Amino acid sequence: MISLINIPSTKNDLLTAAVLARWNSLTKPPGSLGRLESLVTQLALASGTAQPTVSRKTMVVFCADHGVTAEGVSKYPREVTGQMLHNFLAGGAAITVLCRQFGITPMIVDTGVDAEPLSGAINRRLGRGTSNFCNQPAMTESQLEQAIQNGIALADEVREQADIAAVGEMGIGNTTSASALLCAYTGMRPEDAVGPGTGIDAAGVSLKAAVIQRALTFHKRVVEEADPAKILATFGGFEIATMTGFLLGAAANRLPVVVDGFISSSAALAARAMSANVMDYLFFSHVSAETAHKRMLGALNAHAILDLEMRLGEGSGAAMVMPVFDAAVALYSQMATFPEAGVSES
Amino acid sequence: MISLINIPSTKNDLLTAAVLARWNSLTKPPGSLGRLESLVTQLALASGTAQPTVSRKTMVVFCADHGVTAEGVSKYPREVTGQMLHNFLAGGAAITVLCRQFGITPMIVDTGVDAEPLSGAINRRLGRGTSNFCNQPAMTESQLEQAIQNGIALADEVREQADIAAVGEMGIGNTTSASALLCAYTGMRPEDAVGPGTGIDAAGVSLKAAVIQRALTFHKRVVEEADPAKILATFGGFEIATMTGFLLGAAANRLPVVVDGFISSSAALAARAMSANVMDYLFFSHVSAETAHKRMLGALNAHAILDLEMRLGEGSGAAMVMPVFDAAVALYSQMATFPEAGVSES
Numbered sequence: 001m002i003s004l005i006n007i008p009s010t011k012n013d014l015l016t017a018a019v020l021a022r023w024n025s026l027t028k029p030p031g032s033l034g035r036l037e038s039l040v041t042q043l044a045l046a047s048g049t050a051q052p053t054v055s056r057k058t059m060v061v062f063c064a065d066h067g068v069t070a071e072g073v074s075k076y077p078r079e080v081t082g083q084m085l086h087n088f089l090a091g092g093a094a095i096t097v098l099c100r101q102f103g104i105t106p107m108i109v110d111t112g113v114d115a116e117p118l119s120g121a122i123n124r125r126l127g128r129g130t131s132n133f134c135n136q137p138a139m140t141e142s143q144l145e146q147a148i149q150n151g152i153a154l155a156d157e158v159r160e161q162a163d164i165a166a167v168g169e170m171g172i173g174n175t176t177s178a179s180a181l182l183c184a185y186t187g188m189r190p191e192d193a194v195g196p197g198t199g200i201d202a203a204g205v206s207l208k209a210a211v212i213q214r215a216l217t218f219h220k221r222v223v224e225e226a227d228p229a230k231i232l233a234t235f236g237g238f239e240i241a242t243m244t245g246f247l248l249g250a251a252a253n254r255l256p257v258v259v260d261g262f263i264s265s266s267a268a269l270a271a272r273a274m275s276a277n278v279m280d281y282l283f284f285s286h287v288s289a290e291t292a293h294k295r296m297l298g299a300l301n302a303h304a305i306l307d308l309e310m311r312l313g314e315g316s317g318a319a320m321v322m323p324v325f326d327a328a329v330a331l332y333s334q335m336a337t338f339p340e341a342g343v344s345e346s
Numbered sequence: 347m348i349s350l351i352n353i354p355s356t357k358n359d360l361l362t363a364a365v366l367a368r369w370n371s372l373t374k375p376p377g378s379l380g381r382l383e384s385l386v387t388q389l390a391l392a393s394g395t396a397q398p399t400v401s402r403k404t405m406v407v408f409c410a411d412h413g414v415t416a417e418g419v420s421k422y423p424r425e426v427t428g429q430m431l432h433n434f435l436a437g438g439a440a441i442t443v444l445c446r447q448f449g450i451t452p453m454i455v456d457t458g459v460d461a462e463p464l465s466g467a468i469n470r471r472l473g474r475g476t477s478n479f480c481n482q483p484a485m486t487e488s489q490l491e492q493a494i495q496n497g498i499a500l501a502d503e504v505r506e507q508a509d510i511a512a513v514g515e516m517g518i519g520n521t522t523s524a525s526a527l528l529c530a531y532t533g534m535r536p537e538d539a540v541g542p543g544t545g546i547d548a549a550g551v552s553l554k555a556a557v558i559q560r561a562l563t564f565h566k567r568v569v570e571e572a573d574p575a576k577i578l579a580t581f582g583g584f585e586i587a588t589m590t591g592f593l594l595g596a597a598a599n600r601l602p603v604v605v606d607g608f609i610s611s612s613a614a615l616a617a618r619a620m621s622a623n624v625m626d627y628l629f630f631s632h633v634s635a636e637t638a639h640k641r642m643l644g645a646l647n648a649h650a651i652l653d654l655e656m657r658l659g660e661g662s663g664a665a666m667v668m669p670v671f672d673a674a675v676a677l678y679s680q681m682a683t684f685p686e687a688g689v690s691e692s
Binding site for chain 1: 376381422429447654
């Protein structure tokens with residue numbers, strides 16, 4: 001269905017050894033900077049250089065509405081997606097505050113919000129929200145193709161302006177879509193794949209699991225067939241599908257990407273199903289308080305960097321990790337070596 | 347022994363309610379910023395205002411040598427403490443790179459390094475390293491008194507220049523002192539309280555536990571007597587004791603302090619034993635990879651903010667948490683409210 005993009009593996013023993021040699025020459029016990037050291041190694045391998053930089057940062061926030069909101073799965077009304085898109089552009093949302101704070105360039109992409117288009121948002125609209133996946137695929141095959149192509153083209157653009165990218169999202173109802181994708185890609189049971197999202201109660205969480213179970217049964221053949229693109233078209237959202245294309249396109253361009261929380265990780269799940277090497281280019285920013293995110297990260301074999309008990313989305317967790325990258329790269333490039341500092345080695 | 351400082355409790359239901367009301371008015375699901383929300387609440391209570399700020403940051407790094415290095419407990423030679431002090435001042439050490447990166451003012455305090463005094467370091471020297479606590483108290487009662495007073499006076503100074511302080515340390519041998527304090531204050535067994543420090547092997551870790559067991563037996567009466575100050579004088583270091591005074595003095599001044607890793611947390615253990623309310627003013631930055639730090643945090647009932655598998659000390663973990671505070675305060679003060687943004691509430 002999708003003509004897949006070629007993503008090279010980042011494996012490079014010489015480069016790995018060069019980065020490790022630099023770390024071990026610096027005035028600190030070997031390995032004592034922990035994750036900061038391994039992050040720079042992965043950055044170096046992703047970008048193919050022993051002197052990686054993260055000065056220029058772009059945050060891409062993908063927004064869309066979801067047909068499955070008709071099932072009453074969210075606490076907030078559907079209009080909130082469009083209202084929040086406006087809030088992003090006006091600078092009052094969490095993600096815009098964080099982008100200002102950490103010197104990140106925000107790009108707000110409307111991939112299919114059920115509202116009039118807003119100037120200031122990048123228009124990649126594929127409709128006014130997906131269809132309700134309980135009784136039909138969320139999107140058509142050609143909408144999925146277009147979403148993936150849009151994402152790849154956005155990654156080509158971002159590559160020109162950024163050393164590192166981050167992805168986030170906004171879309172009332174999209175934890176339900178992400179949970180359904182988690183079930184369809186991994187075989188997880190709906191009751192293990194759901195959580196309170198923006199804050200529904202226990203009865204709401206049970207309803208969400210039941211809605212997903214109904215959808216999985218309705219689309220039983222798609223799940224069994226296990227075609228990654230067809231699963232994404234069936235249960236995904238326009239923002240998740242466009243983000244999936246972005247992750248694939250970024251990796252093909254050797255652009256490292258920081259993935260936000262539960263919904264963004266479901267795009268990583270889709271991208272990995274399409275091209276496993278994409279994982280070498282992805283950093284998982286945080287463990288969301290959304291209950292199933294830990295399990296989703298487990299399914300991805302991913303080790304998140306932060307756990308701040310956040311569950312907001314928008315890219316807020318990914319933004320929080322940017323100073324960690326800044327620090328890691330500054331230490332790696334600016335610390336003195338043992339001979340430079342006249343410090344005895346053990 | 348020590349004339350104790352008066353530290354007020356931060357409990358204030360009206361202020362707590364005011365901060366929570368502000369968080370819940372902002373355009374996000376209630377509670378969805380997780381730790382960022384609770385950090386601002388604690389900051390507000392510590393500083394006694396509903397508009398806390400963290401713009402001006404000071405990192406105090408306490409340095410000293412340790413008599414217990416005579417027992418062969420460290421991988422690095424004792425001279426490294428003085429060499430690293432020089433490296434701090436020259437700007438090539440991890441902590442100085444991180445302070446530059448995050449706009450933190452460093453203060454390097456020599457509390458008793460076994461080297462000639464360096465200009466640029468704040469001189470609060472109490473000797474050229476402590477005595478070996480295996481066969482005598484690490485310091486005299488009057489040295490401890492002086493260390494505590496020095497720490498309190500430093501906190502008075504820092505209060506004038508900073509909205510938030512952080513503490514770190516440097517001292518070859520000081521994980522052994524911190525582990526001994528953990529045992530003496532909590533009754534933990536030495537084998538549960540030790541770790542590899544800068545990187546000793548399993549045999550070295552066993553030796554360290556045996557050395558501490560020998561010291562605990564030698565000072566059995568001090569441990570049983572359970573006088574917090576006497577325990578600190580017996581097993582502490584000049585940097586740990588001065589830091590303990592700093593934590594007490596900062597709290598008395600309502601100055602929030604970010605505590606670094608294993609050794610800094612042992613100063614928190616000492617400070618809490620002297621005045622329990624000090625805990626209201628302390629933030630525990632990270633879980634160190636030093637094995638026993640999780641247990642020490644457990645003994646402190648403290649929930650660390652980051653886990654980056656770091657084990658360097660110097661204040662490096664505390665520095666990493668400063669952008670988290672910046673972000674939390676920026677979100678709290680700059681995000682739009684629901685009415686301001688025209689977003690529907692649930």
